[in-house]
Amino acid sequence: MTERITIIGGGLAGCEAAWQAAKLGVPVRLYEMKPERYSEAHHLPGLSELVCSNSLRGDSLENAVGLLKEELRRLSSLFMEGAEETKVPAGGALAVDRELFSSYITKKIESHPLIEIERSEVTKIPEEGIVVVASGPLTSAGLADEISALVGEYLYFYDAIAPIVTADSLDFEKVFAMSRYGKGDGNEYLNCPFSEEEYNTFVGEILQAEKVEPKGFEKIVHFEGCMPIEEMASRGPETLRFGPMKPVGLPDPKTGREPHAVVQLRQENRDATLFNLVGFQTKLTWPEQRRIFRTIPGLEGAEFVRLGSMHRNTFINAPRLLDGTCQLKKDGRIFFAGQITGVEGYVESASSGFLAGINAARLALGLPLTVPPPETAIGALVCHITNAEAAHFQPMNVNYGLFPALSGKVKKKEKRDHLSRRALAALESWQSSLSEGALAVD
Structure with a gap:
């Protein structure tokens, strides 16, 4: 029987990780502390609650976050599926009805036969088995102490x-x-x-x-x-x-x-x-x-x-602590996902959960782990957080400044179009590679 994955946190990253792992046939136990305990910023009992805003920002490929959303669409992200089903008018942005979005994700997760939800607070990381820590930027004090002891360094910043x-x-x-x-x-x-x-x-x-x-x-x-x-x-x-x-x-x-x-x-x-x-x-x-x-x-x-x-947002020093697979360098059975890794933003958090989820599943199935190409938005982001200057590491939204330079001369006004087309071509190639060993991303 395939080893079960433990995922700590039922936010955007945790739910995306659970969904992707379960899609690949790996059983998951997802821990969420609500409604037993709420952070100072949360109030909905459902999973994947959006707090700071209902906007998922620009939806055009002119913006890197628009490209990241398109990549997640093509990778059959649960986050993007939920966003499309619950969106509200927002001009050139993608925004959602928060309560409907949380309800949609919750129902999808609850209905998956390979996902078991445990509604209780986790203060200790399991000593055995594959674990994905996706406790978010509002990690509870008990778990924060546990992570701090595990990684040796802990950073924080404030969000409003x-x-x-x-x-x-x-x-x-x-x-x-x-x-x-x-x-x-x-x-x-x-x-x-x-x-x-x-x-x-x-x-x-x-x-x-x-x-x-x-x-x-x-x-x-x-x-x-x-x-x-x-x-x-x-x-x-x-x-x-x-x-x-x-x-x-x-x-x-x-x-x-x-x-x-x-x-x-x-x-x-x-x-x-x-x-x-x-x-x-x-x-x-x-x-x-x-x-x-x-x-x-x-x-x-x-x-x-x-x-x-x-409210206080917490994150680890990813360049010193994580590999591009989202694994903890000192203990490869432990993955980190979401804003606790230093990615900033809802879409970025979901993309991090996507990568951690498929890699945790691949580890459980005995298959090689994968790192998305840096030419893609998802790859550029994970490349940044795992290779940035550790001494001054701060959270980062996805942006075209993180992408590898284009070869040859390109007019400034055409640069983003070239970057997005290159990214989607690289994504297609990477997505095909995930099919090896019957691990196709639908």
């Missing part, structure tokens, strides 16, 4: 959650619907326009507002791709206007001119009853958030169903 408001509490006399440059159907986002005076007052309030302070022994290291708005505001009065409050490509229909700044709201659920404040991750106290965010034009009467919060 953006607020969500109800649609019927917005003032549509001020808010206008429009996607930047008319992408999608042209009305995918709601926009709150600021005059110069309103913007300057808003920034001033953010700078003076009370913030939630970390514990005295904790050093904050923010990830640049998810910077709290107050941190951005502290870098200069125009920083927010060139960041999440950028008005470019969003002329106000009432004036025909671009506002001085805007706050964009993105549809949070399929019924369009909830919207989140795009890019408004924050560590302001909840009373300050209510006070200041209700000065945003159109949000004066906003009902907040979720306020922003700060």
Whole structure:
């Protein structure tokens, strides 16, 4: 009988790893601590809960994350299947209804005959057998201590959650619907326009507002791709206007001119009853958030169903600890997957789970392990986290800067097209190689 794999964590990476291993005929026991215990950021009892945002970011091959999603589609990723089944309008991005997405993944995992779900917290890594640690960036304290003892080094950074408001509490006399440059159907986002005076007052309030302070022994290291708005505001009065409050490509229909700044709201659920404040991750106290965010034009009467919060994200020093197969160098029976490896983002986390899952299954079946070509998005990402400079390692989203250089001269405007076409060709070749030994990826 094929050895059973233990997977710790029922998030995006853990579920993807379990699904891929089970598809290859390997039995899996998946541990998820909810609903026995919840992290400070989770509240749904289901698997694969999305926390920070409902957006899976750009869906075009012009963006590396769009390419990564296309690769996962072609590899029959459960994550992408669920995203396509539960998506909501989001212009040029792919966004999902969070509750429907979690429910979809949960039902798929629960219905697979080779996957057993154990709803309990794990604080010890099994001493025998193949294990995939996919406990996520909010790993519980007990398991964190166990991992820390195992790997010898442990790093962390802080991430932030953006607020969500109800649609019927917005003032549509001020808010206008429009996607930047008319992408999608042209009305995918709601926009709150600021005059110069309103913007300057808003920034001033953010700078003076009370913030939630970390514990005295904790050093904050923010990830640049998810910077709290107050941190951005502290870098200069125009920083927010060139960041999440950028008005470019969003002329106000009432004036025909671009506002001085805007706050964009993105549809949070399929019924369009909830919207989140795009890019408004924050560590302001909840009373300050209510006070200041209700000065945003159109949000004066906003009902907040979720306020922003700060939570600790943990990750290992992957360049020192992991091989390109996602195996722990010091103990090849243990794999790591997801954001705990230092990949940043939902799509990246799922891709890491995909790779860990098929390699854990191959190990169980006595077959050679595999590393995706660095020309692919999934390969470029794993190559980065396992080969980056260990002394200054920080989480990373997938981006075209991680890919090997193209051979020959290519016009700048054509570079991404060449990179994506090369990637998909390399993916096809790699996917064919996975068929050896009846391990075809459907």
